[in-house]
Amino acid sequence: MTISVAITWILFLGLFPIAFFWLRRAWRILVERDFSEVALKGGVSPADPEKFAPYAAAINLVAGGIVVAVVLMIVIGGVAYDIWSAIAGSTIWMKFLADYILRHHAHPTMWGKKKQAASKDRP
Template sequence: MAFDVGIALNWILFLALFPIAFYWLRRAWRIIFRRDFSEVALKRGQPPADPQKFAPYTALINLLGGGVVAYVIFGVLAGILPYETWSALAGGTIWCKFLADFILSRHAHPFVLRKKGEAAPAAAD
């Protein structure tokens, strides 16, 4: 087996799964047990008006994503997942997690139509 770009990218994907799983599971831990809602449904770095309302959904998204990625890591290290399976699971999970977070953040920050010339409401500090 010769070392080429494809093998390097596979290793990069696999090694990137470790910090991804840690970060996602840590976010779920913070939301569920520490009741820290500072990273719930952010849009442009701002939390929604009621982050506690969207916290269970964000925790579930992070818990499922982190759990699947941890399963992929275990499966690769144990040798029970072939390349096609683990790369599809990892890639699909990453994309689905990003899309679910995006959808939730847009749902938490509803689009408000304003009349022409009406000023935007000031952000509450």
Template sequence: MNLPSVFIFNWIFLLALFPVAFFWLRRAWRILVKNDFSEVALKKGLPPPSAEKYAPYEMAINMIGGVVIVVLLVAVLGFQALASEDWVAIAGVTLWVKLFASFALGRQAHGLGPAKKKPAAGK
């Protein structure tokens, strides 16, 4: 069933992939070239104390996700090589896997569980 509303939503989703790919590739560029670790393994908007340790993993997650989305955009818009259901499925899986991987890396970098309090000095 190919309703006009489905066609419109597919185009909106396709257009939304452009800024997504841009931001992911920009984050990978900042980590790889500029050595900017301010967006590495974020938890509540803050990077971990040892962000340099997790930077290659965050860079790889963003690079792979961004490249997959760019290749998908070229395949859909340039070559019209994929059916609508196929590229939507690939884009959706890529978005979710990237989000889960970044979330898991952030939790791993900050440690699991609540923060432990340091004992007060002199007690």
């Protein structure tokens, strides 16, 4: 067994928990209406997590669906290693990037005078 075979198996087996967690998160947001994991930044929810919930659900649902499709393509044997590893890797990175963008959109950074004025207004 070479190291590349071991890494291939690790990537393939890692797709199962990834798909499970992403699809479970989409289920919690869409069906259970649980917004506790929507756009967290530093463990803190945004001011209105329900506003960002559809976007978080879509990100998780699409990414989880792609990973499940990749697993099915691997099991059926209809796709080469280079193709499925590229699809899986790109999906993982795009999911992280989309979550990052959503998180920073949900928690806007205040710059300059606005930030100073907001801190003076606080008792």
